[in-house]
Amino acid sequence: MVCWTCNYHIWALRHIRQLLSLDVARTLACSIVGARLDYCNFVLYGAATSSTQKLQRVQNSLPRVVLQQPRMSRVRTLLKSLHWLPVSQRIKFNVSVVTYKIRSISHPAYLHSLLSNRISESTAILRSASRPMLHVPRTRTVYGSRAFSVAAPTL
Numbered sequence: 001m002v003c004w005t006c007n008y009h010i011w012a013l014r015h016i017r018q019l020l021s022l023d024v025a026r027t028l029a030c031s032i033v034g035a036r037l038d039y040c041n042f043v044l045y046g047a048a049t050s051s052t053q054k055l056q057r058v059q060n061s062l063p064r065v066v067l068q069q070p071r072m073s074r075v076r077t078l079l080k081s082l083h084w085l086p087v088s089q090r091i092k093f094n095v096s097v098v099t100y101k102i103r104s105i106s107h108p109a110y111l112h113s114l115l116s117n118r119i120s121e122s123t124a125i126l127r128s129a130s131r132p133m134l135h136v137p138r139t140r141t142v143y144g145s146r147a148f149s150v151a152a153p154t155l
Contacts, residue, residue, distance in 0.1 A: 002040075006033050006058045014065045025066045026082065033062055037087065041094045046146035049088075056087045092155055099152040103134075114149040 009032045037055055063078035106112045116135045134153035139145045
């Protein structure tokens with residue numbers, strides 16, 4: 001459903017793109033389609049690539065519309081020119097940003113309680129002992145490694 005709504009808004013943006021400046025088109029694309037692409041990113045962390053490829057195809061069509069490029073143009077260069085990350089990297093970036101915000105302001109409390117500091121068991125004094133590192137809980141399954149309490153410290 002997310003892909004369907006994104007494609008609809010890209011289609012609508014394509015029809016009015018000639019009337020907009022590049023900055024306005026970029027802002028519309030980020031606010032309308034980009035927000036939908038970022039919807040429920042935490043659920044997609046560690047998921048199979050087949051799950052994120054649909055969103056990547058949607059994102060690949062968006063810079064072509066914003067920059068008014070032909071369908072066969074290279075997407076990587078267009079994404080770089082707009083300073084947009086691919087979907088898989090966007091997911092990791094959003095998880096990392098939320099983790100940083102949780103560590104710096106301790107809110108929301110329910111997510112802050114899932115993260116704990118790593119306790120050094122060694123008696124040697126190391127330079128890395130002064131860095132605030134997070135504890136990565138052990139999991140037995142791939143599904144368990146996708147949990148926020150494991151994914152956030154890993155990233």
